[in-house]
Amino acid sequence: MSDASVEVRSPDPQASRQPEPGAPDNWRRFFTFSTDHKVIGIQYIVTAFIFFLFGGLLAMVMRGELITPEADLVDRTVYNGLFTMHGTIMLFMWTFPMLNGLANYLVPLMIGARDMAFPRLNAAAFWMVPVFGIILIASFFIPGGPSQSGWWAYPPVSLQNPTGNLINGQALWLLAVALSGVSSIMGAVNIVTTIFRMRAPGMGWFKMPAFCWTVLSAQMIQLIGLPALTAGAVMLLLDLTVGTSFFDPTRGGDPVLYQHFFWFYSHPAVYVIVLPIFGVFSEVFPVYARKPLFGYPVVVVSSLMITVLSLVVWVHHMFASGTPGWMRMLFMFTTMAISIPTGIKVFAWVATVWGGKLRLTTAMLFALGGLSTFLFAGITGIMLSSAPFDIHVNNTYFVVGHFHYVINGAVVMGFYAAIYHWFPKMTGRMYYEGLGKLHFALTFIGINMIFLPMHPLGLLGMPRRVASYDPEFAFLNVIASLGGFLLGVSTLPFILNMLSSWNQGEKAGNNPWRAIGLEWLVSSPPPHENFEEIPVVVSPPYGYGSNEPLVSNNPAGEALA
Amino acid sequence: MNTENQRTSDLNRVLNRRSILGLTALAAANLAISYWMGQQAYSWMPPQASAESVLVDKLFSFMTAIGTFIFIGVIGTLLYSVVFQRAAKYDSTDGPPIEGNLWLEVVWTAVPIMLIIWIGTVSYSTYDQMSLLSPFAPQEMKTPGTVPGDKKESVPGDPEPTQTFAPIEVHSRQWAWEFRYPEDGVSSTELHLPVNQRARFKLTSEDVLHGFFVPAFRVKQDIVPGREIDFSFTPIREGRYRLRDSEYSGTYFAANQTNVVVESEEEYRQWLLAAAQNPPTAAENVAFESFSRAVEGSISLGWATVRPAPAPIVNYTSSEKDSYE
Numbered sequence: 001m002s003d004a005s006v007e008v009r010s011p012d013p014q015a016s017r018q019p020e021p022g023a024p025d026n027w028r029r030f031f032t033f034s035t036d037h038k039v040i041g042i043q044y045i046v047t048a049f050i051f052f053l054f055g056g057l058l059a060m061v062m063r064g065e066l067i068t069p070e071a072d073l074v075d076r077t078v079y080n081g082l083f084t085m086h087g088t089i090m091l092f093m094w095t096f097p098m099l100n101g102l103a104n105y106l107v108p109l110m111i112g113a114r115d116m117a118f119p120r121l122n123a124a125a126f127w128m129v130p131v132f133g134i135i136l137i138a139s140f141f142i143p144g145g146p147s148q149s150g151w152w153a154y155p156p157v158s159l160q161n162p163t164g165n166l167i168n169g170q171a172l173w174l175l176a177v178a179l180s181g182v183s184s185i186m187g188a189v190n191i192v193t194t195i196f197r198m199r200a201p202g203m204g205w206f207k208m209p210a211f212c213w214t215v216l217s218a219q220m221i222q223l224i225g226l227p228a229l230t231a232g233a234v235m236l237l238l239d240l241t242v243g244t245s246f247f248d249p250t251r252g253g254d255p256v257l258y259q260h261f262f263w264f265y266s267h268p269a270v271y272v273i274v275l276p277i278f279g280v281f282s283e284v285f286p287v288y289a290r291k292p293l294f295g296y297p298v299v300v301v302s303s304l305m306i307t308v309l310s311l312v313v314w315v316h317h318m319f320a321s322g323t324p325g326w327m328r329m330l331f332m333f334t335t336m337a338i339s340i341p342t343g344i345k346v347f348a349w350v351a352t353v354w355g356g357k358l359r360l361t362t363a364m365l366f367a368l369g370g371l372s373t374f375l376f377a378g379i380t381g382i383m384l385s386s387a388p389f390d391i392h393v394n395n396t397y398f399v400v401g402h403f404h405y406v407i408n409g410a411v412v413m414g415f416y417a418a419i420y421h422w423f424p425k426m427t428g429r430m431y432y433e434g435l436g437k438l439h440f441a442l443t444f445i446g447i448n449m450i451f452l453p454m455h456p457l458g459l460l461g462m463p464r465r466v467a468s469y470d471p472e473f474a475f476l477n478v479i480a481s482l483g484g485f486l487l488g489v490s491t492l493p494f495i496l497n498m499l500s501s502w503n504q505g506e507k508a509g510n511n512p513w514r515a516i517g518l519e520w521l522v523s524s525p526p527p528h529e530n531f532e533e534i535p536v537v538v539s540p541p542y543g544y545g546s547n548e549p550l551v552s553n554n555p556a557g558e559a560l561a
Numbered sequence: 562m563n564t565e566n567q568r569t570s571d572l573n574r575v576l577n578r579r580s581i582l583g584l585t586a587l588a589a590a591n592l593a594i595s596y597w598m599g600q601q602a603y604s605w606m607p608p609q610a611s612a613e614s615v616l617v618d619k620l621f622s623f624m625t626a627i628g629t630f631i632f633i634g635v636i637g638t639l640l641y642s643v644v645f646q647r648a649a650k651y652d653s654t655d656g657p658p659i660e661g662n663l664w665l666e667v668v669w670t671a672v673p674i675m676l677i678i679w680i681g682t683v684s685y686s687t688y689d690q691m692s693l694l695s696p697f698a699p700q701e702m703k704t705p706g707t708v709p710g711d712k713k714e715s716v717p718g719d720p721e722p723t724q725t726f727a728p729i730e731v732h733s734r735q736w737a738w739e740f741r742y743p744e745d746g747v748s749s750t751e752l753h754l755p756v757n758q759r760a761r762f763k764l765t766s767e768d769v770l771h772g773f774f775v776p777a778f779r780v781k782q783d784i785v786p787g788r789e790i791d792f793s794f795t796p797i798r799e800g801r802y803r804l805r806d807s808e809y810s811g812t813y814f815a816a817n818q819t820n821v822v823v824e825s826e827e828e829y830r831q832w833l834l835a836a837a838q839n840p841p842t843a844a845e846n847v848a849f850e851s852f853s854r855a856v857e858g859s860i861s862l863g864w865a866t867v868r869p870a871p872a873p874i875v876n877y878t879s880s881e882k883d884s885y886e
Contacts, residue, residue, distance in 0.1 A: 293659055
């Protein structure tokens, strides 16, 4: 055993006894305060996916309402509550926890660590998710119903509190968002520390897989930006409950100030969300194209460029708001600049795929699908960054279509790509390709059918967040609604595939995809504490076609030697 | 190094698979399709009813053409790979170990930078032209803290109004639009504007954020309670268009819309005169009426809502049944 492994292992004999309750074949560990990063990773992903299904159900009710122009399926107040909760759940309870789950599971394995830097903090951050999730869902059952002010919670609408109660939907909403911010900050401290301090010997920055780079870039945004949102949420909560006047114009507050606090974090949050998915693309394409990641150093450094630029673009959400012209022009240029590092990545992935020996597994199909929807969203994104055009489509369905192409297109398809790719590693079983491909086809068709028609709707002037609309928008809305229902159905083959494969799928070996990476050197699922012997990295990642060894020892230990 | 040479030759083999001539032909075809899409983009927009809409549509057409070119280029390349570069069933070898190519990477960084500068410059000049045409230029936006009733400071560079008409007051509230023509003693729930004249507005809100949005004019401005925002544009086409609330304003947000009538100057003056003679009456108001109906009837209200303001009392009322383009 090398010196490094002795150093990392805790000298406390209690800690070394922990493998028994956390043994990989014990399913009960998923319901405990486990400190194993792999358990926490799967806890995050499964919890988040349940919320994803719930948020999707709310969206399907909304699409049911929007299939006709009149507000007839649900009351307007109910519709407004639905879109508020749909957005909130999808962001704070699906996307962020899901990405934390992927990072938790993969980062220690990819950098050759036995666990995260602060395992107990890690477990505490996860267990806050069900807590604020329950607070948020509870707001459906209190008098007056949940928050109806949209996921932006712009004052003064968010301060109106028609019930007059101290405990109202908006207050619970703000409490849940603030707690979610604290949980995410805890997660970010942990992940950043882990990547800085716990890389295996030999894994210099430019030998680290691109996924870890993107996670690092994303989590640094969390550390810088989240305090602003959390503070904004707390100030709004104070305005709402104890009568301060940070944002209330009738008492000298400034509602536009809240917009700055909100978007200072919530725009970079888009990159928190999409960067790890860029990382997934960078991991998946080389494996199934059998080629190294094209331009690896530039691709990983562009993640950091995105991090820096993402902090200076937030006003592009406020082009039609109470902002002066110089601010609109300044933020137009910064926003356009962010497309340059993003474009570098897109071209690099295309060059990675080009000339390879492609295998269209489900993971590869989802990655290609995610890349193509992301490209479309990137092009409409550059259009939106142009202030004079944005003034026309701001707050219309064009924007709704654009960001759903990012989040449901690139991010959700990237998530599926990641799950199919690492499913054998997580569970030790293979999934069924046929069901996977059916899942891909339904998802891809569903996404384009629901979100593409939203672009012409926005150009024609249909505002977002409307429970009713003028009859000329009916036809495109019917298509979008049908696409939405198809998207709902598309989750069924996925759930079926996951459940049955986990139970009785074919056994997977250590490395069923012949992929290069530290996580593929250990058994599937990996043992508690991952590596018998800490790996010593001697090559850069993605050495496809080179036949150079990645490590100079056998991290799996004697058992598999 | 030997491997280095081998990698370069691998790259050349991959890059030269298509002749330069073929690539040029494909690029030309892409260019033609992109130009065509750019022209199609005009038809995806509502009628061009303001001077600003002509500028915005031109910008959108330009960006659509560039976007189409990039989209077809990238997706075409990917599709070619997916169709023609699949591994044979039992082929477990790797592809060529190409790790990068300096020349290619410089090109695909430099070209987007130039495109961005191009799009940015065109956008800037479009915005500038809209500002020249309309004084919602930077200096025209009032600073935070200015409340209605404060004396407006004269701003240097403020163009001497060439219009013959005073600014129209736009009052927004939950959930009604009310337009006041103070010099003519007219209040209306339908906005009337003379064609080919600079239309100027003072936007105010009584309660929450609202958005002044007329798709046919391609203009939009949030209205912030506690501020008075100067806003203007030039309608250039007679007709009846839709005005919508574009900043989410609560329960009846979706119903907070009305019509804009653009008419000749003569018709406009006649309308003002006629409207001023009308006795003030309660206007049709979707929010107030459906709220009152729901309270009287036994229909479930759903969740809590802010009580809508009563229907505005105005000289001239419009109907939701009126047609519009």
